[in-house]
Amino acid sequence: MIAEAGLAALWLAAALSLLQLALGVMALMQGGEGLGRAIRPVAVAQAALASFAFLTLVLLFLRTDLSVALVAANSHSMKPFIYKFAGAWGNHEGSMLLWVTVLAVAGAAVAWLERRLPDRTLIGTLAAQAAIGLGFYAFLLFSSNPFERLSPVPVEGNGLNPLLQDPGLAFHPPTLYFGYVGISIAFSFAVGALVTRDVGPLFARAMRPWVLGAWIFLTLGITAGSYWAYYELGWGGWWFWDPVENASLMPWLAATALLHSVTVLATRGALRAWTVMLAVVAFSMSMVGTFLVRSGILTSVHAFAVDPERGAFILVLLALYIGGALALFGLRIHTVKEGSTFEPVSREGALVANNLFLCVVLGLVLIGTLYPLVTEALGEKISIGPPYFNLVTGPIALVLVIAMAAGPLLRWRSDRAGALLRRLALPVLLTALVLLACVLLAPRIRILPLLGLVLATGVGAASLAPLWGRNLRRTPLHIWGMAIAHFGIAVSLAGMASESAFTQERLIALRPGQSTAVGPFSIRFDQVAPVAGPNWTAVEAQLTVRRAEGRAFTMRPQARMFSSPAQPTSEADIATIWNGQLYTVLGENDPQGRWQLRLWWKPFVTLIWLGGGLVALGGLLALAGRMWRERRARRAAQLEPAEAWA
Amino acid sequence: MKRKNQRLALLLIAVAAMLGAVLLAMSALKDQASYFYAPADVRAKGLPLGRSVRVGGMVKAGSLQRQPDGVTIRFLVGDDTDAVVPVEYRGITPELFRENAGVIAEGRFRADGSFAATEILARHDENYMPPELAERNGRPVHRTDSVE
Numbered sequence: 001m002i003a004e005a006g007l008a009a010l011w012l013a014a015a016l017s018l019l020q021l022a023l024g025v026m027a028l029m030q031g032g033e034g035l036g037r038a039i040r041p042v043a044v045a046q047a048a049l050a051s052f053a054f055l056t057l058v059l060l061f062l063r064t065d066l067s068v069a070l071v072a073a074n075s076h077s078m079k080p081f082i083y084k085f086a087g088a089w090g091n092h093e094g095s096m097l098l099w100v101t102v103l104a105v106a107g108a109a110v111a112w113l114e115r116r117l118p119d120r121t122l123i124g125t126l127a128a129q130a131a132i133g134l135g136f137y138a139f140l141l142f143s144s145n146p147f148e149r150l151s152p153v154p155v156e157g158n159g160l161n162p163l164l165q166d167p168g169l170a171f172h173p174p175t176l177y178f179g180y181v182g183i184s185i186a187f188s189f190a191v192g193a194l195v196t197r198d199v200g201p202l203f204a205r206a207m208r209p210w211v212l213g214a215w216i217f218l219t220l221g222i223t224a225g226s227y228w229a230y231y232e233l234g235w236g237g238w239w240f241w242d243p244v245e246n247a248s249l250m251p252w253l254a255a256t257a258l259l260h261s262v263t264v265l266a267t268r269g270a271l272r273a274w275t276v277m278l279a280v281v282a283f284s285m286s287m288v289g290t291f292l293v294r295s296g297i298l299t300s301v302h303a304f305a306v307d308p309e310r311g312a313f314i315l316v317l318l319a320l321y322i323g324g325a326l327a328l329f330g331l332r333i334h335t336v337k338e339g340s341t342f343e344p345v346s347r348e349g350a351l352v353a354n355n356l357f358l359c360v361v362l363g364l365v366l367i368g369t370l371y372p373l374v375t376e377a378l379g380e381k382i383s384i385g386p387p388y389f390n391l392v393t394g395p396i397a398l399v400l401v402i403a404m405a406a407g408p409l410l411r412w413r414s415d416r417a418g419a420l421l422r423r424l425a426l427p428v429l430l431t432a433l434v435l436l437a438c439v440l441l442a443p444r445i446r447i448l449p450l451l452g453l454v455l456a457t458g459v460g461a462a463s464l465a466p467l468w469g470r471n472l473r474r475t476p477l478h479i480w481g482m483a484i485a486h487f488g489i490a491v492s493l494a495g496m497a498s499e500s501a502f503t504q505e506r507l508i509a510l511r512p513g514q515s516t517a518v519g520p521f522s523i524r525f526d527q528v529a530p531v532a533g534p535n536w537t538a539v540e541a542q543l544t545v546r547r548a549e550g551r552a553f554t555m556r557p558q559a560r561m562f563s564s565p566a567q568p569t570s571e572a573d574i575a576t577i578w579n580g581q582l583y584t585v586l587g588e589n590d591p592q593g594r595w596q597l598r599l600w601w602k603p604f605v606t607l608i609w610l611g612g613g614l615v616a617l618g619g620l621l622a623l624a625g626r627m628w629r630e631r632r633a634r635r636a637a638q639l640e641p642a643e644a645w646a
Numbered sequence: 647m648k649r650k651n652q653r654l655a656l657l658l659i660a661v662a663a664m665l666g667a668v669l670l671a672m673s674a675l676k677d678q679a680s681y682f683y684a685p686a687d688v689r690a691k692g693l694p695l696g697r698s699v700r701v702g703g704m705v706k707a708g709s710l711q712r713q714p715d716g717v718t719i720r721f722l723v724g725d726d727t728d729a730v731v732p733v734e735y736r737g738i739t740p741e742l743f744r745e746n747a748g749v750i751a752e753g754r755f756r757a758d759g760s761f762a763a764t765e766i767l768a769r770h771d772e773n774y775m776p777p778e779l780a781e782r783n784g785r786p787v788h789r790t791d792s793v794e
Contacts, residue, residue, distance in 0.1 A: 274656070341652045352656065356663045363667040371675055381682035383700055385752075388678035392670055507737060509716020559741075568741035587717075587738035594716045598738050 006056030007147040013049035014137035017130045024127025040111040047108030054101040061088040069150040076159035076564045086170040093146035102181040116206040124192030135317040159564035168228035176221030180286040182214025187283030194332045204265035215255045216619040223612030234570040241389040246369045247289030254282035257358040270339035287318045343414035350407030357400040405462035431458030452497025460490035477625025485618025492611025498604040509594040519601025536562045557586040685729035702750040735763040
């Protein structure tokens, strides 16, 4: 009965989203007050039903109800509890249900909380959100029903792909989905504003927290996904330019651009058309990402099933929404008033540069990701890998971070280049010193990592420059947020450059008792021993690691064999030290009794994810600061009339 | 600057930046794309020297040899014709790499026709078949989710 209840809730939610769309369209056409007022509760009820359906699926997974086809195909009664729980979205149907649920909840949050938008724009926004939801409800109900029953009922389930059996599964997909789908709000805002021709600073201020929120989740999701791939796949890399990774990076790039342009619109009333366009582009990138990952056109851990019908369905949805939004943009954009002007050397100018560079990087990643699909359709099979992406995005990213260092130090509307250089004197000096140190101490370092290290220092210093000379306790929270987020980018860049410049690797076959060395460590291979977990067995190596005069510690990389499904995986063991990570992988044994070991010493690699965390923290501070400020302003506005009476 | 002019200038800059991006991408793609070769393709088209390519096929039964250093392997990749490519790889092979199974190796050809692999592509699950191979073998790409 549980599965049927879930399915019924899903159908009802779909019906409510249709009602929400109809109410919205009717209210906009007739201008009926009552219709418009009904749309908010409908959006909230729709979210409640979608959440109920999702919880039902989680419950089915927790109980391992094998009469449900999805559970039987992806779960197993012996699976640890956390993977029964997270396994609910570790498959195609479940993850799409999570997608729709997040979409509905985001729409409900707008309906519930948003009080700044003019009524008609809000109605347009909720109607657009309902239109997106409707498409995805149809996708679930007609081609990816998670609640389908199975007959006869199997005695045991197939189990979950062992690579997904990791705590990361509980965290990474939901976070990323909140980001992906959160951007749909920006899209719906843009559609709502186009419908009512009301694109201005007020609209931008209303949209900004939603963009910021989605962007924080995207940042966290990408950072978590990168670290998960790094430790789980055992290849020692942290970013592979896998199309699925690109699918999450592209919305982030667009959302980052949007975040900056929406600030220009909110503060200065400029970049109106551009901001609306970016909102459409950002959501298009989420949809392209969903298409790439969910259509099965790519094969990877993320593509759970291959079914051409599903790919076609998502492609049609993509074309409908993006095409519709672009058509609306084309029809209405000439009615949007032109924004305020500014000089090229100004805060606005720097933010335009930021937007252009981000969009260029986005375009390059998009081309590199889609090109193999296009050539394959034409009959030639190629793959585009790190050589292309590093070559084309690396240099532009470096220019981008320079712009990032300069931008916050410029005044709005117009400024002088000479003044900027004076403000940047200290960071530039620091950059020169680090450059000198690098050339003297590590003369054989390659050009891109060298530039990365040097710029990271300068940019790190410059990004804190907006805080200099301020009374730190009275500095608004969103300024802190900006400085910390920019500093996080510099930290992350330093980690990437250091990893790429200074990583040392050792690949060797050893007998128990023999020793080797990598970086500053000497490593003795003590023994291998069998170990067992809840649904796997493994051989585990014991390594005694010593650094110069330091205390010895033990590391235990494993080669695991999962029982359901039967599949081997490699569990790397990673030791984190203040200045980097030692990464150890156990390979195969040979007839002479030797075991393969792959060891990496990666100085300061942890900075990559620490930086990502700082970027998200900066976003969070900015969000909190903005909301707090607005609340205070609202309070003050409410008090004023009363004072006038007194 | 007048408002109209500013909008036009921004539009032109944006278009120029996008054109630049496309041109940059096209020139980089020409050099950096890694083409897929089955052993039969190598025989038909000749050795693609001096660029990174992918070789895919099945690991021939009985061809897997471990070298004395314990971390280098050599094996033959074959396809449904009698063409083979000898591959050498230094590293830990993915867990699902074995004889008689599909494989994709990325690397460069040497002048003698052997292939120096820098990477053996990991397959993420037991049923995975490289799409390039599945198609060649006349089977649809399908990773079954059915209950056995």
